[in-house]
Amino acid sequence: xxxxKVAGKVLLIPLWFIISIxxxxxxxxxxxxxxxxxxxxxxxxxxxIGTVLCxxxxxxxxxxxxxxxxxxxxxxxxxxIDAVMDLxxxxxxxxxxx
Numbered sequence: 001x002x003x004x005k006v007a008g009k010v011l012l013i014p015l016w017f018i019i020s021i022x023x024x025x026x027x028x029x030x031x032x033x034x035x036x037x038x039x040x041x042x043x044x045x046x047x048x049i050g051t052v053l054c055x056x057x058x059x060x061x062x063x064x065x066x067x068x069x070x071x072x073x074x075x076x077x078x079x080x081i082d083a084v085m086d087l088x089x090x091x092x093x094x095x096x097x098x
Contacts, residue, residue, distance in 0.1 A: 030078040
């Protein structure tokens, strides 16, 4: 029975490495998207203010507000996936060491 436990733990090590590499890629992608969101978010806010002050076109202003919401949702989804990958990696590590 002990041999099966050791074999199972040895088989989880490559999975842990794969999950770690994928997690690093997800972290990198999330940080890149967060930087792009800041830049695009600033541009959308400037366009929103300009649209409201100059044209008083509330439909375009609502569209710009929705675009800002979509940017926030994309970053939120990326952070959620990043957190899930971290939890999954920690669980596999606990199974290997435990």
